Structures are given as C-alpha cells and as structure tokens.
Amino acid sequence: MTELYFELIDADATVAFGKKLAASLEMPCIIYLEGDLGAGKTTFSRGLIQSFNYQGNVKSPTYTLVEPYELESVNIYHFDLYRLADPEELEFMGIRDYFSGNNLCLIEWPEKGVGWLEPADILVNMQYVDDHRAIRLNANSARGEKILSALT
Template sequence: MIAALRGSVDEAGLTALAAALAPALRGGGVVHLRGDLGAGKTTFARALLRALGVGQRVKSPTYSLIESYQVGERALHHLDLYRIADPGELEWLGLPDLADPAALLLVEWPERGGAALPPPDLVVRLDHAGSRRDFSLTPASARGADWIAPGLDAAVQT
C-alpha cells in the first residue's frame, strides 16, 4: 500500500490540497477527517465539496450533525460528530442509508462514531503548525491508495 502523503500548508494550500484530491473522489468512498479543534477539518471539507461541484453554501454540520448535497447523481454527505457522546446516537442519522458505495462520506471527529461508521478509505489528519497546518493523507483501503497515487503530491505545493 502507498505510504501517507505528508506536508505543511497555509490555508490556501489546504484548499488546493482538497481541490487536487477531489477528482479522485468522484466515485464515492469514505474519508475520515482527524485533528484538534480549529485544525482545518471543516475548511478542508468545504473546499473538497466545492471542488466536487457543490454550488450552494456549504454549511458546517456542527449542530445538524450532517449536511447532504446532491451533485448530478452523486450524493455527498458531510458529518461532524464532535457533539456525539456515544456512537449509539448515530443510529437516528440513518448511516446505513448513507453508506451507498457511490456516495462520498466525509466524517469529522470519526473517533466519536466508533464502529457505527463505515471504515475509511482515506484518513486525513490535520495539525496546527503555527499559521500553517501539517497534514497527512493515509490510505486505509486499496481505493484510498488509488486516490493518493503518484501525482497528487505534485499537484500540491508544500
């Protein structure tokens, strides 16, 4: 399996990273977004959703827990599980209905969802590094490895 792609970017670079990754995600899959508060998870998710063609306002799902979008025939779901205290709370979200292999599922704070979540294809880790963000994109499946295959690192200036 391909090793993680790592680097350090400013906010514009984080947006560029998401845009560079977007074409690979058009077929759907699961992306877990990890990092502390304010590390850039929502910024990354918004940039990714815009690059995938979401033309409407991309809202943070902090209070709604999930925001769903439709681009053509493709469903895109952005979850923020920060406010979840127990994975059992996810049952009412209808996660099995969201787990369509053609849909894209972006999950912030996946550690709070535990085994109730589908396993990731890719784990995006963001960490504070002064005014920049350190990032790692770690494939967790063959699909995720294909997403960060050679070429993505060349598309991102770190």
C-alpha cells in the same frame, strides 16, 4: 499503506488541496477527518465539496450531525460527530444508508462513532505547525491507495 504529508500555508491553500484531492476520488468513498478544533477540517471539506460544482455555502454540520450535498455527479454527506452524545444515535439516523452507491462521506471526529461507522478509505489528519497547517493522508483501503497514488 501509503502516507502523504503536505504543508498548507493558509486557508486558501487548504481549500485548494481539498479540490486537488477531489480530482482523484472514486466513489463510493469514505474519508475520516481528524484534528483539533480549528485545524481546518471544514475548510478542507469546503474545497472538496466545491470541486463538484457546488456553489453554496459549506458550513460545519456541528449541530445537525450531517449536511447533505446531493449533486448531479455525486452525493456528498459531511458529518461532524463532535457533539454526538452516544454513538448508537448513528444507528437511529440510518448511518449505514450513507455508505453506498455514488456517495462521498466526509466524517469529522470519527472516533465519536466507533463501532457504527464503515472503515475509511482515507484518513486525513490536520494539525497546526507553527504559523501554518500540515495535512497527513493515509490510505486505509485499496481504493484509498489508488486515490493517494494519483496525488503523487
């Protein structure tokens, strides 16, 4: 499977990279976002969501578990599972309904939902490297392969 690696010098570069990836996406699409607290997952998501002409504030859904962005061209569901106590809670919130249609699902802390989440098309891992961030993308499906090949 394809793997891409990029270094991002600051938050603006992280937002810009989210916008760049968005231009290659095909729906439905599931993206897992991995990395330590503060590594830039929500900043990356902000760029991606804003690329679909969303003008409002993009915040981390840490306390709500999911933040919906139902836009004209796509429905985006930004999940943050960091505070999820039991993965079975995802079944009660109807998690399977989010993985269909013209939906883009961005899932932070996907390891907290093991067994209840659909597999990712793209795995995004963000980490600190010295004074900047690094982002590694891995294709995890045929759709993910196609999306990442459009980035190169």
